[in-house]
Amino acid sequence: MNFFKKILFGAAVLGFMAGGTAEAKSKIVMDGSTTVGPIAKSFAAYFTKTKGVQVTVSESGSGNGAKSIINGTCDIANMSRAMKSKEAAAAKAKGVNPVEHIVALDGMAIVVHPSNRVNKLTKTQVRDIYTGKVTNWSQVGGPNASIVKIQRESNSGTQDTFMSLVMGKGNPVSKRAETQASNGAVKNRVASTPAAIGFIGLGFTDNSVKALSIDGVKPSVETVKDGTYPISRPLFMYTNGQPTGVVKEFIDLKDTSEGQRMISELGYVNK
Amino acid sequence: MNVGTRKILNRSFTAVGIGSIVVMGIALLIVIVPIIYNGVGAVFFTGTIEHRNMLYNEFGEGDEAELAKQNAAAGVYRKEVYAMLAGFEAELEAMESERQQEFRSKYGSVRNALTALMGPLPGDTGAMLTRFKYGQTRWEKAEEKLHEFLYEAKWDYSDPDAMAKEYYVSRAAEFEGTSLVKIFPYVEKHLEEIMRPEFTIYLGFLTDSSVDSHIFGGIWPEIQGTFFLAIGAMLFAFPLGVIAAVYFTEYAREGLFTSMLRSANSTLAGVPSIVFGLFGLAFFINTLGVSESKSVLAGSLTLAIMILPTIIRAAEEAILSVPRTYKEASLSLGSTKWNTIMTVILPAALPGIITGGVISLGRAAGETAPIIFTAAVSVGSAIGLADVFSSPTPALSWNIYNLASEHEAAAEIRHVQYGMVLALVGIVLLLNLSAILLRARISKKLKG
Numbered sequence: 001m002n003f004f005k006k007i008l009f010g011a012a013v014l015g016f017m018a019g020g021t022a023e024a025k026s027k028i029v030m031d032g033s034t035t036v037g038p039i040a041k042s043f044a045a046y047f048t049k050t051k052g053v054q055v056t057v058s059e060s061g062s063g064n065g066a067k068s069i070i071n072g073t074c075d076i077a078n079m080s081r082a083m084k085s086k087e088a089a090a091a092k093a094k095g096v097n098p099v100e101h102i103v104a105l106d107g108m109a110i111v112v113h114p115s116n117r118v119n120k121l122t123k124t125q126v127r128d129i130y131t132g133k134v135t136n137w138s139q140v141g142g143p144n145a146s147i148v149k150i151q152r153e154s155n156s157g158t159q160d161t162f163m164s165l166v167m168g169k170g171n172p173v174s175k176r177a178e179t180q181a182s183n184g185a186v187k188n189r190v191a192s193t194p195a196a197i198g199f200i201g202l203g204f205t206d207n208s209v210k211a212l213s214i215d216g217v218k219p220s221v222e223t224v225k226d227g228t229y230p231i232s233r234p235l236f237m238y239t240n241g242q243p244t245g246v247v248k249e250f251i252d253l254k255d256t257s258e259g260q261r262m263i264s265e266l267g268y269v270n271k
Numbered sequence: 272m273n274v275g276t277r278k279i280l281n282r283s284f285t286a287v288g289i290g291s292i293v294v295m296g297i298a299l300l301i302v303i304v305p306i307i308y309n310g311v312g313a314v315f316f317t318g319t320i321e322h323r324n325m326l327y328n329e330f331g332e333g334d335e336a337e338l339a340k341q342n343a344a345a346g347v348y349r350k351e352v353y354a355m356l357a358g359f360e361a362e363l364e365a366m367e368s369e370r371q372q373e374f375r376s377k378y379g380s381v382r383n384a385l386t387a388l389m390g391p392l393p394g395d396t397g398a399m400l401t402r403f404k405y406g407q408t409r410w411e412k413a414e415e416k417l418h419e420f421l422y423e424a425k426w427d428y429s430d431p432d433a434m435a436k437e438y439y440v441s442r443a444a445e446f447e448g449t450s451l452v453k454i455f456p457y458v459e460k461h462l463e464e465i466m467r468p469e470f471t472i473y474l475g476f477l478t479d480s481s482v483d484s485h486i487f488g489g490i491w492p493e494i495q496g497t498f499f500l501a502i503g504a505m506l507f508a509f510p511l512g513v514i515a516a517v518y519f520t521e522y523a524r525e526g527l528f529t530s531m532l533r534s535a536n537s538t539l540a541g542v543p544s545i546v547f548g549l550f551g552l553a554f555f556i557n558t559l560g561v562s563e564s565k566s567v568l569a570g571s572l573t574l575a576i577m578i579l580p581t582i583i584r585a586a587e588e589a590i591l592s593v594p595r596t597y598k599e600a601s602l603s604l605g606s607t608k609w610n611t612i613m614t615v616i617l618p619a620a621l622p623g624i625i626t627g628g629v630i631s632l633g634r635a636a637g638e639t640a641p642i643i644f645t646a647a648v649s650v651g652s653a654i655g656l657a658d659v660f661s662s663p664t665p666a667l668s669w670n671i672y673n674l675a676s677e678h679e680a681a682a683e684i685r686h687v688q689y690g691m692v693l694a695l696v697g698i699v700l701l702l703n704l705s706a707i708l709l710r711a712r713i714s715k716k717l718k719g
Contacts, residue, residue: 027658027661027662029563029564029565029648029663031564031565034677037649037677037679038484038679041484041649041650042399042400042483042484044650044651045401045482045483045484045650046399048652054651054652054654054658054662055651056648056650056651056662056663056664056665057648057649057650057651058565058647058648058649058663059649059673059677060643060644064644068564071556071557072563073556073557073563073564073565074564075564113434114426114435114437115426115434115435115436115437116434116435117426117428117431117435138432143430143431143432143433143434143435144432144433145434181676181677182676182677183677183679184676184677184678184679184681185676185677188676188681188682194434195434203679204679207424208682258399261399262399262400265398265399265400265403266400266679
């Protein structure tokens, strides 16, 4: 049958094309945090432009970044939290040696809708809101509206940081909190819901949401850098073993003036 | 039942039928019209000089002399604006410290709003990120930013029990009594001269790579990735599906085993696609290691498994619908079973098989969940054919999701997102259309 022959021929041609042009090309595959995402994407674009090395970036959450580097399916794992001891053990079992590189610092902004009169909260108040002890904005000096709590998914490094820096041990987030899957999604939800509260990386804040002062300190590049803003954290890139070759060049971007300018233009804080 | 009631019942049934078709049509329009309207806006729009500068600098497109002329013409008005800024800065320096403090932060936000509108101002340190190197590239966005430049949004917190209301304060009023007050009416009046809007057809949206994670540029890597994934999935699933269907219809003996296989196949067709995605990650990447990282290959295999049941079912139905007499005639002429299948049954069933294939192809192109973990990345350049075995790729379905929710500047680039949606709808239609044509040709050949 002629038709099948045509298909076979087409497949053969495709196969030859693939085989013929195959060559060892250096490339970098990155996976992980949506918070580190903008930095990774900007670095990737710059690196591809200047070095001609293909870099791909996936934003699937810190937890997935850790899994990918453990399974050896990425070169660099972006994470907005440090690797947990459990993950480190899993890595060891697979013969992977995760090495951490701090790329930048990030403040975690507690954001509300701009129409909310509340401008500041204490860490305890934020905790009480998320545990469900405080349910109405009027209890913390705001208008009479019940609070819509927005959190991140369990895979998120931002969620882990929030749990350890704000909630503390033994204070689970109320079951009525709503879960969103990325910084951008939390920001959109808060920007469209007047009574909402959420937490996002400082680099994601813009004038569609209002970042609150926490314990009297407004989140900003300066307050994160000097450590006065209470909820800040380093952002990581993990490699398997000490990086070499193009991966090393990529990681080293964070220490160059170009890399640092990109980080600060994106609204993150250079370490 | 008497004739009268029957008539009424008949009519009301017709009315319900027409009504539901109308409702469906309206629903379709509500979905399709904004997609087409906004999606077309990604290619056809009123572009500013910033767009043409960006194209020239990033892609080397455009006429250099013409662009220089336009820049010079716009520069005349821009210089006026810069002079006003410089004049105010000098005035600011001369103020006593309290007033200076008051104006400094206000001036900062004016400068930011102006930078957002027309790009870096003199005295700014050069931006590293491309998104900060240019002002607004689209006229409707420029008008939005003009509003932000002229008016400051504030919130009225006077009622302690209710959510505040937004109101706008003219920035000009805030700078009453200073030299900067002139700049607001000037920019408002001369916005066209400063930005030089022109009707633009940016076909590069379909053929360029993205610049600075989709803020500028096009969606070629996504389009290409979608094609690779869908066609790759078909390469695996179509032959396998047809062979399986031939086995089911011609070779398998009816019995417990076959009916179990059949029901397993039906069940597989109903499994949620995210399950296939996780299975693909666990099986193809982590267990088999078909590629070191996510890759087009792993994604295609996962999609292939997802669409396989549909193809098998469709092919089976198509083969069963071939009249028995064809087969019997062929066998009676002394043809072998294999020969009969290849030369009589399959060609006759081919149009039906292809229909099933087309439906699956559209599904493979549009599915997001199976490729999240196996093939899709949020940024990456267009990969060559040689890289499909090892490289992940951006793909329309995943990037639409990414731009809608995760992207840090999602609200600024809605047009790119709509453009991607329209491109995806277009690709699926195109694939369907070409398969329908192919099918028509084969049917015609069979009849003729």
